[in-house]
Amino acid sequence: MAPWWRDAVFYQVYPRSFADSDGDGVGDLPGVRSRLPYLRSLGVDAVWLSPFYLGPQADGGYDVEDYRAVDPLFGTMADARALIADAHALGLRVIVDLVPNHSSSRHPWFREALASPGSEHRARYLFRPGRDGGPPNDWQSLFGGPAWTRTTDPDGTPGDWYLHLFSPEQPDFDWTYPAVAEEFRSVLRHWLDVGVDGFRVDVAHGLVKAHGLPDHGVPTHLLDLTATPFWDQDGVHDIYRDWRRLLDTYPGDRVAVAEAWGPTLTRTARYVRPDELHQAFNFHYLTCPWDPVALRAVIDDSLDAMSAVGAPATWVLSNHDVVRHATRLAPEADPGTGLRRARAATLLMLALPGSAYLYQGEELGLPEVRDLPPHTRQDPAFARSGGRDGFRDGCRVPLPWEGAEPPYGFSPHGTPTWLPQPSHWGGYAVAAQAGDPTSTLEMYRAALALRGTLRGDLAWLPSAPHVLAFERGTARCAVNLGDRPSTIHTGGVDHVLIASGPVHHDGGHTSVPPDTAVWWRA
Numbered sequence: 434m435a436p437w438w439r440d441a442v443f444y445q446v447y448p449r450s451f452a453d454s455d456g457d458g459v460g461d462l463p464g465v466r467s468r469l470p471y472l473r474s475l476g477v478d479a480v481w482l483s484p485f486y487l488g489p490q491a492d493g494g495y496d497v498e499d500y501r502a503v504d505p506l507f508g509t510m511a512d513a514r515a516l517i518a519d520a521h522a523l524g525l526r527v528i529v530d531l532v533p534n535h536s537s538s539r540h541p542w543f544r545e546a547l548a549s550p551g552s553e554h555r556a557r558y559l560f561r562p563g564r565d566g567g568p569p570n571d572w573q574s575l576f577g578g579p580a581w582t583r584t585t586d587p588d589g590t591p592g593d594w595y596l597h598l599f600s601p602e603q604p605d606f607d608w609t610y611p612a613v614a615e616e617f618r619s620v621l622r623h624w625l626d627v628g629v630d631g632f633r634v635d636v637a638h639g640l641v642k643a644h645g646l647p648d649h650g651v652p653t654h655l656l657d658l659t660a661t662p663f664w665d666q667d668g669v670h671d672i673y674r675d676w677r678r679l680l681d682t683y684p685g686d687r688v689a690v691a692e693a694w695g696p697t698l699t700r701t702a703r704y705v706r707p708d709e710l711h712q713a714f715n716f717h718y719l720t721c722p723w724d725p726v727a728l729r730a731v732i733d734d735s736l737d738a739m740s741a742v743g744a745p746a747t748w749v750l751s752n753h754d755v756v757r758h759a760t761r762l763a764p765e766a767d768p769g770t771g772l773r774r775a776r777a778a779t780l781l782m783l784a785l786p787g788s789a790y791l792y793q794g795e796e797l798g799l800p801e802v803r804d805l806p807p808h809t810r811q812d813p814a815f816a817r818s819g820g821r822d823g824f825r826d827g828c829r830v831p832l833p834w835e836g837a838e839p840p841y842g843f844s845p846h847g848t849p850t851w852l853p854q855p856s857h858w859g860g861y862a863v864a865a866q867a868g869d870p871t872s873t874l875e876m877y878r879a880a881l882a883l884r885g886t887l888r889g890d891l892a893w894l895p896s897a898p899h900v901l902a903f904e905r906g907t908a909r910c911a912v913n914l915g916d917r918p919s920t921i922h923t924g925g926v927d928h929v930l931i932a933s934g935p936v937h938h939d940g941g942h943t944s945v946p947p948d949t950a951v952w953w954r955a
């Protein structure tokens with residue numbers, strides 16, 4: 434039997450925004466634990482928890498002060514253990530986020546390094562002297578401004594600079610220094626011993642920098658897919674081979690998924706060679722426009738690149754760093770079309786061979802929140818870019834669970850949520866959608882329950898140019914990406930398994946409207 438993860442559906446929980454148990458307006462681990470039955474009934478196989486470790490939350494938990502401790506904001510180590518135990522009892526796997534590219538500037542190692550210029554303590558990070566009175570090279574922080582911050586020596590004089598590809602509160606480790614690798618082996622073992630089923634590896638393509646830290650020459654941005662001296666260096670693969678050996682010493686098919694923004698799918702596939710990690714997020718799919726030619730090409734390229742190394746393809750439409758797909762796929766100011774496309778895109782994704790990653794709230798059809806007041810925003814890129822960038826808060830607004838007004842059951846008390854929820858979200862709430870067969874939530878449930886009927890390799894079927902249609906085993910999927918209805922021979926109403934919107938049956942044919950997907954039995 435194939436290992437569980439090869440076709441698993443993972444559900445990303447961003448703990449601050451999922452469910453709050455103690456009424457402080459911030460989601461927490463007991464909150465997640467209390468909603469595990471919801472995830473079970475949704476039909477996902479595994480939960481990926483974004484960081485809940487001790488840290489100042491300068492970047493929503495991607496700034497870790499202690500890799501083995503739970504931040505009091507989220508609960509305790511006992512809460513983490515109880516969550517994992519409950520998930521396992523429900524048949525859900527749990528993977529946790531690992532942040533190995535950088536620590537928090539409050540990590541004891543970094544504090545030691547700052548306190549002792551010229552000492553070995555600095556070797557765990559990337560400290561360098563400046564160049565011509567400025568930073569050591571031209572690298573830009575992904576959150577805006579230079580990727581270097583100058584230190585002040587304990588005697589008050591200006592000192593060396595340190596590298597931070599993200600915010601100054603997130604100094605990059607020097608992975609050529611053996612103690613760094615040793616520490617992360619120990620962190621991996623710690624969480625594997627606690628019982629997690631694996632890891633999501635943050636910035637997996639960034640751990641090794643080009644030798645000598647050469648100038649890059651051009652500016653970069655967060656979701657950059659092009660080659661740079663700090664992304665996708667060959668040396669990162671030695672780290673993943675080492676981790677794979679470690680993971681394989683544990684029973685139970687533990688896994689690791691790389692957040693690797695490779696410039697091409699072939700480069701991304703190098704992270705999932707047989708002796709490296711298990712999966713890599715497919716950002717080429719996430720960034721693909723709603724266009725039949727582009728989608729077919731990225732699906733083919735993904736399947737080819739991953740099968741060449743024996744790994745399953747993966748698919749993702751939303752996460753905590755990008756505009757929610759119900760908004761991203763919408764033509765300008767047309768949320769109705771956005772949601773229709775999002776539902777069709779989801780049915781397409783869930784019909785593809787391999788693994789899929791869902792982001793909390795997409796099963797409710799949540800749109801991006803575009804009008805958060807500036808003073809509530811917490812994405813560090815917002816402040817660093819003077820408000821021109823840093824809009825990741827819009828997909829991180831706390832989930833609506835029930836009721837007609839904020840906090841929609843997110844928090845037990847009336848405490849305002851850490852990001853304000855829109856006043857019109859009552860209709861998106863889980864309780865409002867549950868049991869309504871036309872709701873997005875019930876579409877996800879039905880699709881996840883039916884997903885197993887699509888088995889084996891994908892074979893494209895002949896179709897009109899604006900339609901994508903394929904077969905997997907005895908089941909078929911078609912998506913209409915055009916602007917007029919398309920008639921598809923589905924063989925009768927009882928053959929249709931699910932549709933993302935209203936379809937019209939006429940004998941053996943089904944009329945599929947624009948921006949609609951359908952699965953049927955061949």
Ligand code: NOJ
Binds near residue numbers: 495599636692753
């Ligand atoms: C990728 C994470 O998904 C993002 O949220 C974070 O800001 C950066 N890595 C830095 O850790």
Ligand code: MG
Binds near residue numbers: 456458459460461
């Ligand atoms: Mg809380």
